[in-house]
Amino acid sequence: MNEIINLITNHRSVREFDPGKDVSKAQVEAMIKAAMAAPNWANGQQVSIIEVREPVKKAKLAKAAGNQRWIEEAPVFLVFCLDFYRAKLAAEKHDTQLQLVEDIEALLIGSTDVGIALGSAVIAAESMGLGIVPIGGVRRNPQAFVDLLNLPEYVFPVSGLVVGVPRAIPEQKPRLPLKATHLKEQYNVEVQKESMDEYDATMSAYMSERTNGQDSSDWSSKIARFYDIGFDEYQKNSSPTIKKQGFHY
Structure with a gap:
């Protein structure tokens, strides 16, 4: 495999950062340029990225995001927004x-573009x-986020990036067996339960080792619980804010 593929497949999410080391302006600009060079729908470039470094603002955003302390501890927090405000200006012009x-297609386009850019x-970032x-x-x-970042209509925060x-790099978390996600010619429902059972065993062993036996939970139990009652804050708050920002799907 080449160097880029090795970099991508070696990804880990980091939540422990060195407080004595900064991220330079040039590094952030390189990340933004890479994000905006990515493919996007109709060359509409429906993404804006807001860089936040100011400690008080980061602390407020960390609290709003569910008290995620790494937002405060890392030097840079990027907020990726789907953005049709520029499209509004083009329409007016x-x-x-x-x-x-007025259609859900706007959210699909914007969220897809954000995901590709992110x-x-x-x-x-990882290449640096x-x-x-x-x-x-x-x-x-x-x-x-709308209030603190002064987001205008037709702009909605989809994801952040710390x-x-x-300071510490965790072990890589296992993924589903490739046979579950790499499907050929058509969807295969039969392979999904078998793959899930295999993955549950893998994740249970991984969690047990990572927590010294304190947590041996598997993947399906966590996903089942989260998509039942764990996403209530998102359910309660996302849709009203999306509509207040001008999207009427």
Whole structure:
């Protein structure tokens, strides 16, 4: 395998950062350039990335995201937003209607573009020896992000990315067997339960080793619980804020 593929497949999410080491302006700009060079729908470039370094603001955003301390501890926090505000300006300039925001397609386009951009930023960061962890918790209380970051209509925070110099790098977390996610010609429902059972055993052993036997939970039990009652803050807060930002799907 080549160096880039080795870098990608060696990914780990980092939550322990060296407080004595900063992330330079040039490093952040390299990440942003990589993110914005990524593919996007119709060349609409429906992504904006807000860099936050100010400690008080990071502390407020960390609290809004579910008290995730690494947002405060790392030197840089990037907030990735789907952004149709520029499309609104284009519509006004050419006397047309921004019909897209009346359809769920806007959220699919914007979220897809954010995901592609974030993935490119992650690769860029890790290629420079930096550690990162994505933060989906921005959608626990997205209105706080809207207010603190002064987001205009048609802009919504989808994910965050903590960036810093690693103090500790965790063991790599196992993934589902490839046969579950690499499907050929058509979807295969039969392979999914078998793959899940295999993965549950793998994750249970991984968690037990990582926690010195204190936690041997498996993947399916965590996912089942989270998608039953664990996402209540997201359910309660995301949709109202999306609609307040002008998306009426």
